[in-house]
Amino acid sequence: MDDLNLVKGQIVILDLEDECVIGEIVHIGSKRSFVRLRNVKDFQTNLPIVGTQDYYYSEIKHVKIVESESVDGADNELGAGTSAPRVVVATAIARINLEEVEEIFNRVDSHIFIHQTDAKYYDAIKYLKTQKLIALGMEGIELGRHSGTPSLLSMASNERIYVFDIKWMNVTSEMKTILASPKVRRVIHDGRRLEDALKHQCGATLGRYFDTLVAHISTTEEYDEQYNELTIQECLVKYLNLPKNSFDPNISFENRPLNELQRRAAAKNVAFLLTLQDYFVHDVMLDSFYQTCSRYGASLAVHTNPLVGIMELSKGRNDDLHDIERFKLDIKESDGAAENNIDAGGNSEDQS
Incomplete structure (x- = not known):
């Protein structure tokens, strides 16, 4: 396992037993015993945790370094010169920076929940019709057309996230237009479930889309059925280096009325899709092409x-x-x- 050198001033994500937090290191205990963070937030809910917080090595499962500010002095390093046990995993988040994480969480926090065809609904439709790239997600469709009533339909741009309660209002004709429009490029994870539910339960046609699960399978050299049918959360861990404990797997979307935690979870499930697609296209699929451009340019x-x-x-x-x-x-x-x-x-x- 890799050694981990942490210094004061770094922004880190700590994956703990039952939670995941992000904050800035202000102190590191001797003999790698604990790390103290300030400006701490819960990574699952983005809610602030008041005051400085101490996290002991025994609690930490994984550490992700989001941003690093070099600080002189070896005594600032966690574990430097000690024989303490190594941290389980130490991986820098090289594929998504703090600013982007904060922007995505701000969109999740300010998501717009719509459960009826009111003025807020028509404002959302008007805005979505102007977008050329939209991330899509549906909750309650684990069995496709056999899932019962789909619960939520989420649509996200790079600026806003809308969560439609289609259990109450169904998929409207305006939504169907956006879902099928050839002028819109869509990003979905595991499109076969979504397309099956839309077609057979909602009477909606799904136009061309980029499927991040297909992108994962297509670019994986050694295919293994059990390993490669990843959820969106697992793909975000694998490709964007998000912590494993950054999503709450126990949230259900069936009961009504929905609370804020449920609505945020639905928004969060589509919030990172556009970033994931961008990584697949530009860092994986087009990598050799960009290398060719660089050689020609030079x-x-x-x-x-x-x-x-x-x-x-x-x-x-x-x-x-x-x-x-x-x-x-x-x-x-x-x-x-x-x-x-x-x-x-x-x-x-x-x-x-």
Whole structure:
């Protein structure tokens, strides 16, 4: 297991036995005994915890470093020069920073809950119709069309989150338009359950969408059925490095009236989807393409002789274009599908 060096000033997330907290380190106990945090918040609810808080090593299951502010002096390090047991896991959150975490939680806290077709509903529809990218989630559809009555439908942009109580108001015609519109790009996790429930229980058609579960499976080299059918929460742990204990798995969405904790949980289930999609597209699927762009971009600047640069800039002399690799998505395919990779022009390579 990895050693963990913590210093004062770092923002950390501590995954504990029954809770998950985020805060700034202000003191570290001798012999790695405890860490003291200020500005502490519960990571599941985003509610502040008043005063400084001490967390002992025996309580900590995982530690995530969100932001680090270097502090001189080895005595500030947790565990430096000691033989104390190592922290179970120490992983820096390199894929989502503190500012983004706070923005997402602010959207969760300010989510708009709608249970009837009133002025608030029509304001939401008007806003959602202007959006080109929307994250979608439904609660109460674990068995697809066989789940009984779906409970909640959540729609999130990069600015707002709406939670519609479709158990009371059903999926309206305006919602169906947004769900099916070809002008909207949607992001979903495990779309087959959602599409099955929408089609057979709500009479709604689902347009083109990006499925983060499909993205996970498609980019996983060694497929294992039990391991790879991940929930959205498990995907966020795996790819965005969120702590394992950051979601409450025991929340139910069936009973009415819904309380604030239930509504927040539904909002939180879609809040990170757009960030997860962005990671899949730009850090996984297009990684090799970006590397090719970088090599091409540097191809002229690497020449120390200015005359070579002048020649390369002459019309018809861009030899570096010939070195560009044909673009293929970084997806592991079956042998039979190998001929259908997409080239840099967006065309299938087997097309005439």
